[in-house]
Amino acid sequence: AQTVTQSQPEMSVQEAETVTLSCTYDTSESDYYLFWYKQPPSRQMILVIRQEAYKQQNATENRFSVNFQKAAKSFSLKISDSQLGDAAMYFCAYRKGGATNKLIFGTGTLLAVQP
Amino acid sequence: NAGVTQTPKFQVLKTGQSMTLQCAQDMNHEYMSWYRQDPGMGLRLIHYSVGAGITDQGEVPNGYNVSRSTTEDFPLRLLSAAPSQTSVYFCASRVGEKLFFGSGTQLSVL
Numbered sequence: 001a002q003t004v005t006q007s008q009p010e011m012s013v014q015e016a017e018t019v020t021l022s023c024t025y026d027t028s029e030s031d032y033y034l035f036w037y038k039q040p041p042s043r044q045m046i047l048v049i050r051q052e053a054y055k056q057q058n059a060t061e062n063r064f065s066v067n068f069q070k071a072a073k074s075f076s077l078k079i080s081d082s083q084l085g086d087a088a089m090y091f092c093a094y095r096k097g098g099a100t101n102k103l104i105f106g107t108g109t110l111l112a113v114q115p
Numbered sequence: 116n117a118g119v120t121q122t123p124k125f126q127v128l129k130t131g132q133s134m135t136l137q138c139a140q141d142m143n144h145e146y147m148s149w150y151r152q153d154p155g156m157g158l159r160l161i162h163y164s165v166g167a168g169i170t171d172q173g174e175v176p177n178g179y180n181v182s183r184s185t186t187e188d189f190p191l192r193l194l195s196a197a198p199s200q201t202s203v204y205f206c207a208s209r210v211g212e213k214l215f216f217g218s219g220t221q222l223s224v225l
Contacts, residue, residue: 004157011186033212045205052212091157095212103148103174104212105157 001040002027004094006106013082014114020067021077021109023092026067031097034068034075037106040088048090051093053097079111120176121206121217128196136191136220138206146209147189149172150179151202152219158205164189194207196224 003026013019025034036048051059051068058066079086091105103110118198122137139191140147148163150173164183178200180192201224205218 035214041205043219045207045214047213050212094157100161101162103150103158105150105159106156107157 002029002094002096002104004092004104004106006109008109009107010110010112011080012051012112012114015082015084017082019082019111020080021079021090021092021111022073023077023106024034025072025073025075025092025094027094027096029096031094033095033097034066034114035093035095035103036066036077037074037091037093038086038088039091040085043090049077080111084113084115087111119208119215119217121204121220122170123220124218126220126222128193128222130196130224131223132196133192133194134196136193136204136222138191138207138217139187140189140208140215141184141187142208142210142215144208144210144215145186147183148207148209149179149189149191150205150207151200152205154201161191161204181208186222198224200224 005024012030032053034051038046039047049061049064065078089108089110091108093102144164150163152158152160159175162181164170170181186220204220207214
């Protein structure tokens, strides 16, 4: 069975600094997708970034980038130039490739941004 | 274009009561799903649907029923609410690799 592990329940970063959130996963599949979702206090789930397993290049979206280590089954999120609005719960998620609707989430990391 | 709309936003039930959480999307997405979010456990899949008339169970389906009579609507029914069903419920629709979430329903069962 696939699992997603986020070992950091809480993290803190100073405004304008860089922070990295960790995520590891376990799967025997070769075709899959990985995601980072942000959940601010409004409760809305917002897709931050996604990575296709078959792509070696790490995904980037503005200040957000990932370090995808397929052999190590690691998928960390780096937030550069942290802003107060980045404070939220962050979830790592996995989806097997193909016609499946099942997204497996980690337990989340609560990120605080200090002014 | 409203996206994914969930109602109600908050609900309090007594043990044994029944209710339906509504979910509607106006993006013509075939895939829809229901998740529950509990502290320390992330989001877990309850039921999902790959199109009108087709539904299937996720990780934690017990105590919940779904139906999908139209592409737009995917209601979640609690037939006899239990305190263990106290949670935040999210409906989502998907196109390609992008999942669109509703704003959630916070349910308390006393």
